Amino acid sequence: MTYSYYPGCTLKNKARELDDYARRAAAKLGVTMEELPEWQCCGGVYPIAKDEIATKLSSVRALMAARDAGQDLLTLCSACHHVLKRVNHDLQTDEAVQTKVNNYLAPEQPYTGETKVIHYLEMLRDVVGFENLKKQVVNPLKGMKIAPYYGCLLLRPSAVLAMDDPENPAIMEDFIKAIGATPVAYPYRNECCGGYVAMEAPEYACKRCNAINASAASFGAEAIITACPLCMYNLRQNAADPLPVYYFTQLLARALGVEEDEA
Amino acid sequence: MSDTKRLKEQILAISGVNPRKCMKCGKCSGACPAYDEMEYHPHQFVAMVEDGRIDQLLASDSLWMCLSCFACVERCPRQVEPAHLIEGVRLALIRQQNQNHLHAEDIPPKLNDALPQQAIVSAYRKYSK
Numbered sequence: 001m002t003y004s005y006y007p008g009c010t011l012k013n014k015a016r017e018l019d020d021y022a023r024r025a026a027a028k029l030g031v032t033m034e035e036l037p038e039w040q041c042c043g044g045v046y047p048i049a050k051d052e053i054a055t056k057l058s059s060v061r062a063l064m065a066a067r068d069a070g071q072d073l074l075t076l077c078s079a080c081h082h083v084l085k086r087v088n089h090d091l092q093t094d095e096a097v098q099t100k101v102n103n104y105l106a107p108e109q110p111y112t113g114e115t116k117v118i119h120y121l122e123m124l125r126d127v128v129g130f131e132n133l134k135k136q137v138v139n140p141l142k143g144m145k146i147a148p149y150y151g152c153l154l155l156r157p158s159a160v161l162a163m164d165d166p167e168n169p170a171i172m173e174d175f176i177k178a179i180g181a182t183p184v185a186y187p188y189r190n191e192c193c194g195g196y197v198a199m200e201a202p203e204y205a206c207k208r209c210n211a212i213n214a215s216a217a218s219f220g221a222e223a224i225i226t227a228c229p230l231c232m233y234n235l236r237q238n239a240a241d242p243l244p245v246y247y248f249t250q251l252l253a254r255a256l257g258v259e260e261d262e263a
Numbered sequence: 264m265s266d267t268k269r270l271k272e273q274i275l276a277i278s279g280v281n282p283r284k285c286m287k288c289g290k291c292s293g294a295c296p297a298y299d300e301m302e303y304h305p306h307q308f309v310a311m312v313e314d315g316r317i318d319q320l321l322a323s324d325s326l327w328m329c330l331s332c333f334a335c336v337e338r339c340p341r342q343v344e345p346a347h348l349i350e351g352v353r354l355a356l357i358r359q360q361n362q363n364h365l366h367a368e369d370i371p372p373k374l375n376d377a378l379p380q381q382a383i384v385s386a387y388r389k390y391s392k
Contacts, residue, residue: 044385192332
């Protein structure tokens with residue numbers, strides 16, 4: 001299986017390991033990630049206002065490049081996934097956005113949201129399959145109790161994101177089981193870490209992250225996994241007595257025996 | 264058309280929200296992780312925009328407290344989408360001259376080695392135009 005891949009700005013810098021472990025694991029699983037030859041930052045947050053056009057164009061360019069390559073668009077960062085998926089939905093459903101975007105970009109073939117945007121976790125579940133993944137695990141993380149942390153961006157609004165049940169998701173739990181570890185059930189898994197207030201009001205992010213971290217710890221978690229660089233930052237920097245926080249791709253690479261390989 | 268009425272029309276148009284769909288159940292504010300930080304809560308944004316009490320919202324720090332986590336959007340039984348309305352009010356302010364909440368020159372002292380690029384672009388997109 002070959003995908004067009006959109007890494008996003010943070011994965012080329014502070015969250016390099018999220019990207020790096022994902023590539024190693026994909027190679028092991030027989031999945032080819034072809035990074036788009038050119039891409040721009042998605043902006044980090046979905047432009048909600050109906051009249052925002054310019055702030056959606058970088059996403060449209062990436063979506064269109066994947067369409068032209070005849071491939072689905074694979075994402076990894078929760079924020080990029082959220083933005084690309086929602087902008088794509090706008091192009092599918094909002095005629096005003098469709099018209100303005102196509103008038104501005106004037107592509108040879110107008111873009112109307114044809115590309116399928118798929119998150120790496122969805123690829124593991126729906127294409128590789130968790131049962132199949134389990135069979136390829138050489139280093140099961142037996143006995144490790146892991147709290148799945150979804151945050152906001154992967155799940156909501158579920159009418160558009162459509163990854164899983166927004167209130168009772170299972171995809172990360174099933175992933176944790178597939179790599180041989182034990183998922184921890186706790187009530188804060190889809191609560192917000194504070195997100196972009198990290199820079200402006202760190203004490204506010206602290207309150208959020210203390211609640212999440214303490215809840216996970218009180219239910220016996222030894223570690224937390226996330227797909228989001230900003231959740232990772234907030235949980236590590238802004239929680240008291242933080243549990244170790246890993247990108248899910250690092251534990252995937254560990255279970256597949258490729259964590260220490262040369263990249 | 265009065266200024267308030269024009270402002271209300273503008274906010275409703277850019278947010279795509281119809282506050283009249285609200286049945287005042289309060290679930291949005293019950294779900295909101297920013298509740299304790301806010302002077303006006305999500306259900307109040309909906310009611311106050313509808314009532315034309317927009318100046319109070321524009322002057323409140325509540326505008327900067329919404330985390331855009333979409334819990335209110337997900338859980339609203341009437342699909343009112345309060346977070347979209349809050350964004351509309353925030354934009355009604357920062358699209359005006361000299362009303363940015365975050366200035367580029369204020370960013371460097373707030374940086375640290377671990378802070379991801381995502382935090383900077385997201386905050387800048389939310390707080391400035």
